[in-house]
Amino acid sequence: MKNCVASVLLILGITSAFAQQNEAPEYSGENFSLEGALSMLKKANTIEEFESFINKENNDVNNLDLNDDGDIDYITVEDIIEGNKHVLVLSAIINEKEKQDVATIVIEKTGNEEAQLQIFGDEDLYAENTIAEPFDVNDKMDSGKNGPAIPKLVTTRIVVNVWFWPSVRFIYAPSYRVWISPFRWAVYPRWWKPWRPMRHTVFVTRCHVHKTYIHRTPTRRVVVHKSYAPRRHSSTTIVKNRRGTTVIHKGKTGRVRAVHHNRRR
Template structure:
């Protein structure tokens, strides 16, 4: 009897561990910030960028914020203030609520020079979750006398994104600020939502995106953040915790609602 109880406890513990390992710490873990930058570099304009974000084979989004069992459509809307551009990636949860997912800030820093960063929304990510493109350079440091007295080290450097087609598009004369034509239940004919993957599967699929794009604690596009902040959109849904609880903000009357949801079986 004791042996049966032992194996039952071990089996239950193993199942619990596997479930926990496949649960994300933050809801935003189901959207690849690095992948979004990779697609933005690939796109020739904002319309194409939005299309790439919503194609399953590009492995960037695994978000189902409204819990209907299907991936949410991501819209992209642009903001411009002088030489600063912000692309807001968001999704509609119903007819009246929209939740921002991330923002891409682009700032022109000189003649044919521009910086770019993407930042996850704090409702879905930990505060100050920022990613940016990186390049690797070799740096030689003299360590003594003689021809071999050098130490070679690799350092990550900030990338000038001015020559990305999508960035050049934003700075072309006559550019019209992009507004997505899509909203709740109004989607392009080509788009077919798919069911979310298990997070471990999705994370593996996003691995290639993390080669040339990395997280950083430093916010370099300060002006872009200031331009975006007063225009931020957030829904009542905040985050799906490890226990499957949907936390809801206070409404206008100050009432707070907590809705418990069951985890769905995923691929």
């Protein structure tokens, strides 16, 4: 009887572990919603407020636990300026010494009252060329070219002028002081309390609302400028390979263990 119970428990444990493994995203970065980040930027009045929005649990933007400590990672924001461009760098705090960039939002002023932006998932965490941008729709009736026909509604997506987003106008104001997050490992805002990450399938469902007017695109409309490259954060504890992302942990005893996050096939 005892052997039977032990066998059942073993099977349940294996099944549970297999289910959790299969629920892991194909790329670690998919536990951070790029679309959600842009939704929060559109909603925010300042970059400081934007940072607070992406780190609030009920906004369903961040589900990252890159250091695998059982708590959500805090995401900092740093603004890099070059000419008429701003690069907002979103980074996860990994440990006392390291951060890992999650995404960059590039904002470019293209006219007197015109600006465009895109968000790029970092190459360590996302598939190559992972880009998202806001869009709007243009509806028009098409009666057809060849003879009489029943008109049909044709919908096309158009790139959004983000100049009138409060946060965009804020960073281009003459009085703007460049935002660099003051927070680091063990030094967080008083209001912030980390929570345990949810299953990826649940997170995807909850953050789907952000995709209403923000979508993925293969087309680069803005370029990450040269000032960002030497300041990019890439954690040595996160190793990317073909089969997934392996997070390397060094415990108090000095022993190192690897926690592998498989990709779906």
